Amino acid sequence: MIRFWGQPRFSRKPLAPVGYELFIREGSANNWxxxxxxxxFTADQICELLMQTTxxxxxxxxxxxxxLDIDQFIDPKFCQTLFSVKNKLAGIHLAIELTEHATVQGTTEDQLIEAARRYNSANLYLILDDVGSGDxxxxxxxxxxxxxxxxxxxxxxFRPGVTLNKIMPKLTFWHELAKKNHKLFTIEGVESKEDLLILSHYQVDMLQGYVLGRPVYLPTQNDPLGSIAACSN
Incomplete structure (x- = not known):
């Protein structure tokens, strides 16, 4: 059995929940x-779970x-299936996060570009996850x-063992590139009130991390475990 867990994403100003990043977990009610x-996980499985969860x-x-990892991202089936359900998600806006995980051997740059073009043509919002990490x-x-x-x-x-101040040069680089390229910019891993204080003055669009909200179980329509409460800070 698979379910989504969701971690809230917060706008910076005002500091308020604006959405969830979804994570697949497998197991049972007592052992996820x-x-x-x-x-x-196939495109059909993921999309069926989306339809049952939203x-x-x-x-x-x-x-x-x-x-989506690279092998899923470049598979046309994923784009086609996600496109087929995106307008059925009860008014929920769906975005795709391309992970930083290692590129599948043999994947070409042309395949990546063509996949990104497909998502763009399908009006599926595309996010590059964890820029500056992995691939x-x-x-x-x-x-x-x-x-x-x-x-x-x-x-x-870049943790543990590295202070937020030491990470700032890398963060600044990517933040400046986002502004230059007219992209939204989200900082993940906000883990303490001190992090939040420092980053709240940093002109980013969104924040995400344990101090704002940990991932929570998201029930499906037929789930007996009940509903979840609205996000709050």
Missing amino acids: KVPNDFSK PRLPKNIQNISIN NQLKRVQLLDPYVHEYKFAVQN
């Missing part, structure tokens, strides 16, 4: 775990994003930039 292999979301949640480095960002709407920078990828 992170899957070892996300590629085993009617139970809090009314203040109007935006959701799901993560989402400057080369890929520049390659896909015409089709991307948002960059996310994950502070937690």
Whole structure:
């Protein structure tokens, strides 16, 4: 059995929940775990779960994003299936986050560009997750930039043992690039009130992290575990 867990995303000003990033978990009511292999989930499975989950979301949640690894991202079936359901999600706006996970061997730049173009043509909002980490480095960002709407920078990828101040040069680089390229910019990994104080004065669009909200279980329409409360800070 699979379910989504959702971590709230907050606008910076005002500091308020604007959506969820969705994470797939598998198991049962008493034993949910992170899957070892996300590629085993088909487009149909993910979209069916979306259809079953979105009617139970809090009314203040109007935006959701799901993560796709490279092999899923370049598979036309995923784009086609997500496009087929995006207008059926009870008024919820759907975005795609391309993860920083390693590129599948043999994947070409042309395949990446063509995939990004497909999502753009389907009016599916595209986010580059964890820029500056993994394979989402400057080369890929520049390659896909015409089709991307948002960059996310994950502070937690440079921790533990590194203070937020030491991360600032990297964060500043990506923030400035986002402004230059007219992209929205989200900072993930806001883990303390001190982080929040520093970053709230940093002119970003959105914030995400444990101090604002941890991932929560999202029930489906037929789930006996009840509903979830609206996000709050």
